[in-house]
Amino acid sequence: MAESVAQRLSTAGSGNALELRGVSRLFGALAALSDVTITVKPGERRAVLGSNGAGKTTLFNCITGDFLPTSGTIRLFGEDVTVFPAHERIRRGLRRTYQISLLFAGLSVIDNIYLACRGVSRGRFSLIRPRRDEALMHAAEQLMTAVHLTDARETKVSALSHGQQRQLEIALALAGAPRFILFDEPAAGLSPAERRELIEILTSLPEHIGYIIIEHDMDVALRVAESVSMMHNGRIFKEGKPEEIESDPEVQALYLGGGHE
Amino acid sequence: METMETGSARGRLDPTRIPAAYWAVGAALILIPAVASDFVMVQIFARTFIFGMIALSLMFVGGYGGMVSLAQLAVAGVAAYMTAILGASAIGTISLGWPWWLHIPAAILIATLFGTLTGALAVRTAGIYTIMITLAIATAFFYFVRQNYVVFNGFQGFNQVLPPHLFGVDWRGSIAFYYLCLFWAAFAYLAVLYVARAPFGLALQGVRDNPRRMAALGFNVTAHRVAAYAFASVIAAVAGILMVWLSGTISPGAVAVGPAIDILVIAVVGGLRHPIGPFIGALIYVLLRTFALDVLTASGLDPHRFQLLIGLGFLAIVFWSSDGVLGLWERWRHHSQRTDPLTGRTREP
Numbered sequence: 370m371a372e373s374v375a376q377r378l379s380t381a382g383s384g385n386a387l388e389l390r391g392v393s394r395l396f397g398a399l400a401a402l403s404d405v406t407i408t409v410k411p412g413e414r415r416a417v418l419g420s421n422g423a424g425k426t427t428l429f430n431c432i433t434g435d436f437l438p439t440s441g442t443i444r445l446f447g448e449d450v451t452v453f454p455a456h457e458r459i460r461r462g463l464r465r466t467y468q469i470s471l472l473f474a475g476l477s478v479i480d481n482i483y484l485a486c487r488g489v490s491r492g493r494f495s496l497i498r499p500r501r502d503e504a505l506m507h508a509a510e511q512l513m514t515a516v517h518l519t520d521a522r523e524t525k526v527s528a529l530s531h532g533q534q535r536q537l538e539i540a541l542a543l544a545g546a547p548r549f550i551l552f553d554e555p556a557a558g559l560s561p562a563e564r565r566e567l568i569e570i571l572t573s574l575p576e577h578i579g580y581i582i583i584e585h586d587m588d589v590a591l592r593v594a595e596s597v598s599m600m601h602n603g604r605i606f607k608e609g610k611p612e613e614i615e616s617d618p619e620v621q622a623l624y625l626g627g628g629h630e
Numbered sequence: 631m632e633t634m635e636t637g638s639a640r641g642r643l644d645p646t647r648i649p650a651a652y653w654a655v656g657a658a659l660i661l662i663p664a665v666a667s668d669f670v671m672v673q674i675f676a677r678t679f680i681f682g683m684i685a686l687s688l689m690f691v692g693g694y695g696g697m698v699s700l701a702q703l704a705v706a707g708v709a710a711y712m713t714a715i716l717g718a719s720a721i722g723t724i725s726l727g728w729p730w731w732l733h734i735p736a737a738i739l740i741a742t743l744f745g746t747l748t749g750a751l752a753v754r755t756a757g758i759y760t761i762m763i764t765l766a767i768a769t770a771f772f773y774f775v776r777q778n779y780v781v782f783n784g785f786q787g788f789n790q791v792l793p794p795h796l797f798g799v800d801w802r803g804s805i806a807f808y809y810l811c812l813f814w815a816a817f818a819y820l821a822v823l824y825v826a827r828a829p830f831g832l833a834l835q836g837v838r839d840n841p842r843r844m845a846a847l848g849f850n851v852t853a854h855r856v857a858a859y860a861f862a863s864v865i866a867a868v869a870g871i872l873m874v875w876l877s878g879t880i881s882p883g884a885v886a887v888g889p890a891i892d893i894l895v896i897a898v899v900g901g902l903r904h905p906i907g908p909f910i911g912a913l914i915y916v917l918l919r920t921f922a923l924d925v926l927t928a929s930g931l932d933p934h935r936f937q938l939l940i941g942l943g944f945l946a947i948v949f950w951s952s953d954g955v956l957g958l959w960e961r962w963r964h965h966s967q968r969t970d971p972l973t974g975r976t977r978e979p
Contacts (some may be wrong), residue, residue, distance in 0.1 A: 433846055455845035464846075471843040473836045484836050487829050488847035494857055495829040541847060 384447065386411040386549045386579050387432065392441030394427055394603075401427040402438070403603045411446075411548070413579045416590040416611070419600030420623065425583045426468060428600070429551045433465050434458050446548065460489055462548030466541070466555055468583070470534040474527040478518050481526060482509040482540050489545030508544070516540040516570070532563045539570060550580040556589050568592055591615060599623075659812055668804040674920060676808050676876060678912045679815035683869035685897040685908030687862035690822055691749075693902035694831060695858040696838035701748045701764040702866045703893045704771040707885035709741035709870030714788035714880050715781065721788050724781065730794040734871060741867035742860060749859020753852055768890040776882035787881025791874045801875070811872055815909070818865045822905040825861070834858050895940070899947050901956025910955050918943060 387409040394402040402424045409415055417425050431438045434455035443451045450458050473481050486505045487493055499506050513519055516536040521529060529537065535555060542550050552571070556564050564586070571582070571593045584590035590597070591611040599607040599620055607617060614620055663671055688702045716733035719725040728736070748767050752760050775782040793801035793810070801810055825831040833854055836844045841851045874880045883889075892915065900911025922936035951957035 435842060435846075454850070456848050456850050459846060459848035467843070467846075471840050471846075473839040473843070475839050476832065476835060480832055484829075484832055484844075484849075485847045487833065488844070488849045492829055493833060493849060494854075496825050498824065498828045541843075544847070 385409065385444065386413065386446060387581075388444040388447075389432070390442045390444075392428075392431055392438045392443060394424075394431055394436070395439045400603050402431065405441070405603070405605055407598060407605065409549075409579060409581065411579055412577050413596065414594050415579075415581045416594035416597045417581055417583050417600055418585075418587070418590060418597060418614070418620075422602075423600040424603040425600055426553055427603070429465060429553055429581075429583065432458075432551060433463065456488075462546065463551070464542040464544075464547040464549070465551035466538045466553055468553040468557060470538045472526045472534060472537060472541070475525065477523045477525055478521045478529070478537060479509060479513060479523065481537060482512050482544065485509075485541040485544035486512070512540045512543055515543070517566070531558050532560065535559060535563070535567075539567075543574075547578055550574075550578060552580055552582040552584075554583050554585065556584060556586055564589060587615070656816075659816075663805045663808055671804050671808040672876070674913075674916055676811040676872075678909065678916045679811040680869050680872045680876060681893070681896055681915065682909035682912035683815055683818050683872075684866050685893050685900065685912055686818055686822060686905055687866040687869070688893055688897045689900075689902050689905060689908045690862040690865070691858050692897065693904075693907075694826060694834045694838060695855060697752065697855065697858070698761050698894070699748070699752060699764040699859070699862075700761060700890050700894060701745070701752070701767045701771075702862065703890040704768040704885055705741050705745040705748070705863045705866040706870030706873055707771060707775070707880070708744045709737045709867035710791075710874035710880040710884070711775065711782060711788075712737035712740050713871050713874050714791040717791065719788040720790035721783050724783055725788070730796065737871055738864065738867040741870060742863040745863025745866060746856060746860040749856045749863075752859070753855040765887070765890070768885070769887055772882055772886050772890075775885065782882075785882060787879060787884075788874075789879040791878055791880060793875045807875070811876075814868050814872065818868065819905050819909070822865070826905075830854075830857070830861075895944050897954075899944055899954050901954030903953055904956055907954055907956045914943070914955070915940065 385408050387407065389405055389407045392402055392405045393400060405424075405428060407415075417428065419425050430436055432443060434450070434453055434457075437452060441451075442449060445458060445461055445463055448461065450461070473484065476484070483499065483506065486508050490505060513522065516539055518533060518536055518540065521533060526534065526537065535558070539552075539555060542552070555571075556567055559567060568589060571580075574580070582590060582594060584593075591614075594611060597607075597609060597611050597614040598605050599614060601623065607614065607620065609617075659675075662675060666675070684702055684706050687705070688699060691702075692698045713733060714721075715724060716726050716728045716736050717730070718727045726733075748764065751767070752763050755763055775787075776785055778784060793807070795801070799806050801807055826835070833844065833849055836847075837849070837851050837854050844854075845851050873884070896911040896915045897908050898911070899914055900909065901907030918940050919936065922939040926932065926935055926939070947954060947958070951961065953960075
């Protein structure tokens with residue numbers, strides 16, 4: 370795992386946005402992830418499907434560095450980030466959203482987005498207050514407009530509706546210059562209209578930004594992804610194009626309640 | 631880093647946007663020496679400012695950072711001891727007698743280092759464990775200075791530690807010392823208020839609300855927490871120097887576990903949500919400490935029970951409001967805004 374700088378540089382920028390090799394994560398005796406290998410190319414949009422407890426969110430947590438995998442390696446844009454703390458991975462262009470919104474309840478909408486912009490730039494420890502015309506403040510305002518939260522600028526997050534919180538959740542993940550984003554069930558609890566808005570936001574992302582999206586709603590997942598990985602019991606058991614996956618008998622059995630055993 | 635950069639606030643400061651309450655309180659505090667006796671100026675107000683600043687440093691890490699530290703008085707204590715040891719005192723065999731421009735910055739620096747190291751240890755824990763580890767550090771500091779005679783002069787400590795005669799002003803004088811304390815208290819208060827909305831302060835509140843998400847936004851959560859301790863330590867260190875000048879003495883009793891917990895009481899009674907809270911708490915505490923004795927004697931009770939009064943007051947305030955006097959005030963204001971003063975009926979919010 371401890372590679373020299375030279376080794377790391379030699380592999381940097383080689384091909385893949387994200388590369389997991391034999392990643393496992395044990396919680397005691399429970400294998401939440403076992404031997405997961407995934408390769409995602411830059412700009413690729415992948416959906417991860419699977420029943421509850423299949424290990425989807427654990428997979429995300431390992432990729433972001435919320436906790437370390439028990440074994441295996443994770444490469445981000447060619448660089449081995451397996452043991453990097455979360456903030457180091459984020460500074461390299463990785464972003465994520467959370468299944469249950471993780472926001473700053475005591476701060477206003479604009480402060481939340483401003484923090485996200487600040488997190489991936491210099492001056493995180495600055496003691497000087499931001500001016501309204503500052504570049505980062507400008508970026509924050511733009512993001513706020515992009516996720517339709519302009520009217521709630523000064524509203525404290527704890528006073529936002531569920532849908533607005535989900536929008537803010539996405540805004541935080543789009544801050545800075547994201548290169549690869551992990552969306553953890555962004556559509557959870559959204560109304561049909563809000564779902565359409567979400568699909569629009571996802572499909573209109575710049576082409577170079579790739580993502581993995583966890584989604585229970587097949588309609589959403591298959592519309593915003595060009596490839597699909599199916600997970601069950603901590604393993605990936607099928608990968609392919611959306612239409613192949615949709616018509617796959619094994620997948621249908623799983624989703625229609627038959628189980629994979 | 632530290633508080634010096636707050637000067638840049640001036641460019642944005644618009645006098646018309648400062649609430650009237652600030653003008654009123656500010657004017658009152660400036661005019662107090664015209665009417666108050668030396669005792670009230672020094673023993674009530676200067677003391678309030680000093681304890682308020684130490685509690686403010688706790689409010690900064692606690693209110694904005696979500697980390698309750700009981701070691702803030704120890705940080706002030708380190709600064710106080712360093713002022714006595716590096717500067718001049720009656721204990722000529724230990725005190726080095728450095729000039730003011732050397733021993734004051736050195737005292738602040740050493741105390742800040744101590745506070746930052748404490749923070750570096752404490753941030754590895756959370757919640758009640760943070761309280762425990764900072765209490766352990768405060769306790770260790772107390773026993774250490776009590777048992778060490780070579781450097782800290784043990785049980786006796788130091789006396790005649792006096793402010794220097796500077797810029798033609800004798801800072802030992804009641805009025806001069808009052809303004810000195812007022813200036814630094816106001817400076818610390820405004821600095822905290824300002825930094826709370828600067829990236830560093832915002833990020834600290836982000837860390838408090840949601841450390842996991844902060845890491846997922848690219849922030850080094852641990853570094854931020856340690857930096858918060860460093861910032862708070864500067865405030866506590868300045869207060870520590872004023873503390874030793876206030877009485878001219880520093881001894882283990884001033885940094886014992888009891889007083890360390892009193893700082894927490896001050897901050898909680900005042901309120902941890904806004905930097906004015908610690909000063910309100912400190913005023914209540916100093917008034918109780920000073921006059922509870924007389925009240926108890928007058929009502930025929932044992933005067934040594936003044937801690938009981940403080941404890942009861944603490945219980946009452948925490949019982950009625952989880953956010954101290956500030957919380958009570960906010961609730962009262964909210965209530966009075968919702969009730970129509972003429973009809974007494976509740977307005978629509």
